[in-house]
Amino acid sequence: MRRTNTQGARPVTGNQTMRRMFGARRVGQAGPLLTAISYAILIVAVLIALLPFFYIVSTSLKESKFLFEYPPKWIPSPLYWGNYFHLFTRVPFMRWIFNTLLVSISVTALKLFFDTLAGYAFAKMQFPGKEVLFVFVIATLMIPFAAILIPLYFMVRGMGMLNTYWALILPPLANPIGIFLMRSFIESLPNDLENAARLDGSSEFTIYRRIILPLVKPAMVVLGVLTFNLQYQSFLWPLVAISSTDMHVMTTGIATQRGITVIDYGVFSAGAVMAMVPITIFFLLLQRQWIAGSLAGALKQ
Amino acid sequence: MSMKPSIPNQDQSAQDVPDFTIELVEVTKRFGENIVLHDISLAIPSNEFLVLLGPSGCGKSTILKIISGLEDATQGEVYIHGRLVNYVAPKERDVAMVFQNYALYPHMTVARNIGFPLEMRHVRKNELHEKVVGVARLLEIDSFLDKFPDQLSGGQRQRVALGRALIRDPIAFLLDEPLSNLDALLRVQMRDELLKFHRRIGRTILYVTHDQVEAMTMADRIVIIKLGVIQQIGKPKEVYMRPVNTFVATFVGSPQMNLISGTVSETGEGLDFAGPIKLSLGKRFKLPAKSPSVSLGIRPEDIALVGVAESNGIVGKVGLVEAVGSDTFLDVEIDDGVSFKVRVPATDRIHEGDHAHLRIMASDVHLFDSDGLRIAEVD
Numbered sequence: 004m005r006r007t008n009t010q011g012a013r014p015v016t017g018n019q020t021m022r023r024m025f026g027a028r029r030v031g032q033a034g035p036l037l038t039a040i041s042y043a044i045l046i047v048a049v050l051i052a053l054l055p056f057f058y059i060v061s062t063s064l065k066e067s068k069f070l071f072e073y074p075p076k077w078i079p080s081p082l083y084w085g086n087y088f089h090l091f092t093r094v095p096f097m098r099w100i101f102n103t104l105l106v107s108i109s110v111t112a113l114k115l116f117f118d119t120l121a122g123y124a125f126a127k128m129q130f131p132g133k134e135v136l137f138v139f140v141i142a143t144l145m146i147p148f149a150a151i152l153i154p155l156y157f158m159v160r161g162m163g164m165l166n167t168y169w170a171l172i173l174p175p176l177a178n179p180i181g182i183f184l185m186r187s188f189i190e191s192l193p194n195d196l197e198n199a200a201r202l203d204g205s206s207e208f209t210i211y212r213r214i215i216l217p218l219v220k221p222a223m224v225v226l227g228v229l230t231f232n233l234q235y236q237s238f239l240w241p242l243v244a245i246s247s248t249d250m251h252v253m254t255t256g257i258a259t260q261r262g263i264t265v266i267d268y269g270v271f272s273a274g275a276v277m278a279m280v281p282i283t284i285f286f287l288l289l290q291r292q293w294i295a296g297s298l299a300g301a302l303k304q
Numbered sequence: 305m306s307m308k309p310s311i312p313n314q315d316q317s318a319q320d321v322p323d324f325t326i327e328l329v330e331v332t333k334r335f336g337e338n339i340v341l342h343d344i345s346l347a348i349p350s351n352e353f354l355v356l357l358g359p360s361g362c363g364k365s366t367i368l369k370i371i372s373g374l375e376d377a378t379q380g381e382v383y384i385h386g387r388l389v390n391y392v393a394p395k396e397r398d399v400a401m402v403f404q405n406y407a408l409y410p411h412m413t414v415a416r417n418i419g420f421p422l423e424m425r426h427v428r429k430n431e432l433h434e435k436v437v438g439v440a441r442l443l444e445i446d447s448f449l450d451k452f453p454d455q456l457s458g459g460q461r462q463r464v465a466l467g468r469a470l471i472r473d474p475i476a477f478l479l480d481e482p483l484s485n486l487d488a489l490l491r492v493q494m495r496d497e498l499l500k501f502h503r504r505i506g507r508t509i510l511y512v513t514h515d516q517v518e519a520m521t522m523a524d525r526i527v528i529i530k531l532g533v534i535q536q537i538g539k540p541k542e543v544y545m546r547p548v549n550t551f552v553a554t555f556v557g558s559p560q561m562n563l564i565s566g567t568v569s570e571t572g573e574g575l576d577f578a579g580p581i582k583l584s585l586g587k588r589f590k591l592p593a594k595s596p597s598v599s600l601g602i603r604p605e606d607i608a609l610v611g612v613a614e615s616n617g618i619v620g621k622v623g624l625v626e627a628v629g630s631d632t633f634l635d636v637e638i639d640d641g642v643s644f645k646v647r648v649p650a651t652d653r654i655h656e657g658d659h660a661h662l663r664i665m666a667s668d669v670h671l672f673d674s675d676g677l678r679i680a681e682v683d
Contacts, residue, residue, distance in 0.1 A: 195407035204424035
């Protein structure tokens with residue numbers, strides 16, 4: 004009902020009638036009962052979401068023998084720190100955290116670098132075979148990882164990279180989804196921006212670094228978070244490529260704590276809790292950019 | 305502009321006028337099978353305000369891109385200040401371009417935008433800042449230096465784009481429909497400012513537009529292009545008064561020139577035109593050699609609304625009446641499906657359905673042959 008006085012008397016009367024009919028309440032404002040109900044639903048949803056976390060924290064602070072007692076104690080007393088002690092003294096857990104972070108950060112940084120470069124080339128440059136090459140790159144998306152797991156293993160072994168960081172860092176870089184994402188994002192930037200920069204005296208790489216990169220920052224945050232997350236949780240490939248204790252990442256490292264006959268869920272839980280710490284910090288640091296990135300589609304071109 | 309250009313000797317067309325800023329020699333551009341520009345030859349003297357005028361897609365922007373180096377000519381030569389630049393990188397060509405959508409870098413402040421070309425040339429920080437402020441003052445945008453492009457109005461963005469071009473101190477400015485994104489009022493205002501800007505800096509400006517009013521008001525010379533072929537080059541008045549063909553005749557001038565087809569025949573007193581109207585043309589034109597079928601062109605302002613006695617027998621019924629303020633435009637139907645646009649003073653009281661008597665002076669009409677080419681007048 005955006006009507007103004009300039010449009011004459013009748014619309015204004017109409018406006019007032021509408022206001023009387025629906026009360027003075029603003030759009031989006033609900034009554035107290037409705038508010039209470041929606042809050043209740045939200046609180047239940049939050050509890051459902053938080054319960055597993057709480058259960059894991061609780062389990063990590065119990066001694067194994069109390070794990071299956073009935074009724075279960077939600078808050079163990081006394082608190083048992085042995086599981087954490089086990090992680091930090093019996094196994095090189097700190098090393099695993101370091102490995103995980105090193106691999107995840109390296110993969111994320113390299114992927115952002117290569118994918119923006121490739122995306123820029125595919126989006127803006129003219130070279131023979133561009134379309135065919137792009138279809139090839141994208142077609143690799145259709146191959147399930149399970150299908151290349153074994154050939155990849157032999158390849159990495161052939162290059163003598165098993166049990167090295169290279170084995171963990173190089174293969175994930177080949178994932179083309181980032182190239183696809185960057186290409187579509189860079190394509191939407193007007194050509195005249197680069198043309199202007201070209202006339203202003205920029206080299207192709209300067210255009211990439213000074214014009215394109217700052218403008219695709221939202222897409223880079225999206226890709227960065229997705230890549231980091233995927234890498235942080237990756238399990239299957241590190242399990243295949245890594246066998247020495249010192250080279251494990253967190254996921255596979257914790258998995259090695261599974262005994263032949265017993266599974267110490269307390270240690271598992273402690274590992275899971277510790278694994279949450281770095282990624283929580285990472286998300287808190289990047290929170291603002293992450294939100295900006297997820298809103299990127301709404302930005303005016 | 306102290307440097308005297310050295311004109312290459314083998315270039316014949318460059319010899320008659322010594323000082324060209326930009327020269328195109330038989331430039332052709334193809335995209336695959338598609339010929340976008342066909343044999344474009346153009347010499348632009350220094351300090352000229354040259355307007356490339358044509359409908360959308362006629363290749364006029366491509367000419368700017370070829371001069372700036374963003375596109376390569378398929379054939380032909382491009383000279384800037386007498387130097388063959390076909391294989392010279394855009395940044396070495398010493399021309400600055402202002403794009404239709406301004407192409408300001410959205411992530412940089414106005415100051416960084418304007419200073420970017422100097423930054424790319426590694427100019428020292430304080431010198432760069434000084435120049436940026438100087439240019440901004442000249443364009444009266446010095447109070448926006450810390451703002452970002454999306455915080456500016458269309459006119460302000462336009463000026464920033466000009467500033468970014470100006471700071472390079474190029475020998476020519478290439479402007480690609482710079483006013484088309486502005487609203488009507490601002491467009492007129494910026495038109496004046498651009499003219500003042502041209503007078504003040506005294507550099508060659510190559511200006512692309514599809515708006516014939518802009519072309520008429522701003523240009524020293526107009527180049528009219530259709531489908532990649534130059535139709536006519538001339539001063540605005542020349543193009544308006546003596547269009548070389550029916551395309552130029554109808555493209556330049558608003559409302560359009562009236563064109564009616566008919567035939568001419570020789571009589572004792574010169575040529576007679578017969579078509580929807582009959583008109584004695586006197587001895588102004590010679591009978592076209594090829595075919596007697598012709599198009600007769602009359603500008604709306606060359607038709608007068610008169611009393612029965614003064615009219616030359618042309619009667620019509622008034623259709624649409626468009627009052628545009630200073631003038632009124634009438635559609636006068638003189639025959640089945642044939643009507644004239646007539647321009648009358650706003651003070652004339654004419655209504656739809658009125659009968660109108662028209663007078664057309666033989667000295668005002670244009671005549672085009674069966675190929676649409678202007679039939680030369682007998683001097």
